[in-house]
Amino acid sequence: MKVFSAVTFVLLVACVRGESAVTDGLSVEDMLDRCMDGRHHKTQPGPEGSLYNQCAPWKDRACCRASTTEQLHQPLWLNFDWHHCGQLSESCERHFKQDLCFYECSPNVGPWLVPVNMQIRNERFAGVPLCATDCNRWWTACKDDMTCSGNWGVSWNWTSGQNTCPHGAECRTFQDYFGTPSNFCRNIWNGSFEVVDDSAPCFTQWFNGTNPNDRVARLRAEEIVSARGGAVTSASAPRLLVVAIFIAMGLAMGLDFLN
Numbered sequence: 001m002k003v004f005s006a007v008t009f010v011l012l013v014a015c016v017r018g019e020s021a022v023t024d025g026l027s028v029e030d031m032l033d034r035c036m037d038g039r040h041h042k043t044q045p046g047p048e049g050s051l052y053n054q055c056a057p058w059k060d061r062a063c064c065r066a067s068t069t070e071q072l073h074q075p076l077w078l079n080f081d082w083h084h085c086g087q088l089s090e091s092c093e094r095h096f097k098q099d100l101c102f103y104e105c106s107p108n109v110g111p112w113l114v115p116v117n118m119q120i121r122n123e124r125f126a127g128v129p130l131c132a133t134d135c136n137r138w139w140t141a142c143k144d145d146m147t148c149s150g151n152w153g154v155s156w157n158w159t160s161g162q163n164t165c166p167h168g169a170e171c172r173t174f175q176d177y178f179g180t181p182s183n184f185c186r187n188i189w190n191g192s193f194e195v196v197d198d199s200a201p202c203f204t205q206w207f208n209g210t211n212p213n214d215r216v217a218r219l220r221a222e223e224i225v226s227a228r229g230g231a232v233t234s235a236s237a238p239r240l241l242v243v244a245i246f247i248a249m250g251l252a253m254g255l256d257f258l259n
């Protein structure tokens with residue numbers, strides 16, 4: 001009984017938490033002033049005197065620190081080995097570094113944050129609209145390089161402390177694993193990006209000067225708030241009810257699960 005109720009407790013909490021988006025209840029400005037809750041991210045975006053090498057474009061307003069940008073240019077940032085099927089080409093590696101700068105530094109992903117439960121972070125971004133041109137360049141740089149996975153977000157053997165190819169996962173070209181640029185950009189990080197036509201509001205990982213993604217994030221944040229309309233309270237009511245029922249259950253069980 002104790003084990004059962006402890007499990008129920010965990011599942012219920014996960015369920016209640018899982019339903020809520022990180023953006024719930026946030027104003028447009030709050031969504032635009034957020035950094036991902038990750039191991040190396042700052043709590044809020046702000047200026048950095050200078051950022052290292054490929055991360056420099058984010059220096060005016062960044063979620064990363066200078067030290068982070070220097071370290072992520074070294075191998076095995078977050079214990080992740082890009083070269084799991086031999087060395088990536090230099091141009092492909094440059095794109096993955098830029099993507100890493102975006103991951104650590106971008107102050108624009110607030111509207112796309114969702115909760116996750118991982119060692120390296122409590123949030124991830126999902127479905128960030130990447131411009132087709134950006135995606136195509138990344139793909140062109142990498143398509144003839146080798147990998148053993150069509151989803152770098154999930155399919156690894158981490159036993160050794162860094163990602164290695166699990167038994168049976170063959171090293172083949174990106175072309176073989178992903179087929180098309182949009183499959184590649186969508187699946188490489190388990191749905192972190194989706195690819196949209198350049199004529200729609202979309203993100204680029206490459207820019208100089210003013211961050212062009214600011215405008216795109218604001219549009220999305222405004223969309224989220226206006227879609228909410230007056231439904232905020234009624235949308236959170238069922239969740240509160242679940243919590244209330246659950247607390248009542250817990251009390252009825254004499255809080256067994258806490259023992």
Ligand SMILES: *[C@@H]1O[C@H](CO)[C@@H](O)[C@H](O)[C@H]1NC(C)=O
Pocket residue numbers: 157158159160165166167
């Ligand atoms: C994972 O790697 C370890 C060695 O680090 C190996 O012993 C194990 O068999 C591997 N498991 C899979 C599923 O590949």
Ligand SMILES: *[C@@H]1O[C@H](CO)[C@@H](O)[C@H](O)[C@H]1NC(C)=O
Pocket residue numbers: 116153154190191
């Ligand atoms: C991968 O994406 C799926 C679908 O969005 C999600 O359910 C899963 O938790 C994700 N896995 C990781 C490790 O991010």
Ligand SMILES: *[C@@H]1O[C@H](CO)[C@@H](O)[C@H](O)[C@H]1NC(C)=O
Pocket residue numbers: 206207208
């Ligand atoms: C940014 O500036 C660098 C150096 O001048 C240049 O090589 C690069 O093409 C520029 N990138 C963009 C996206 O404008």
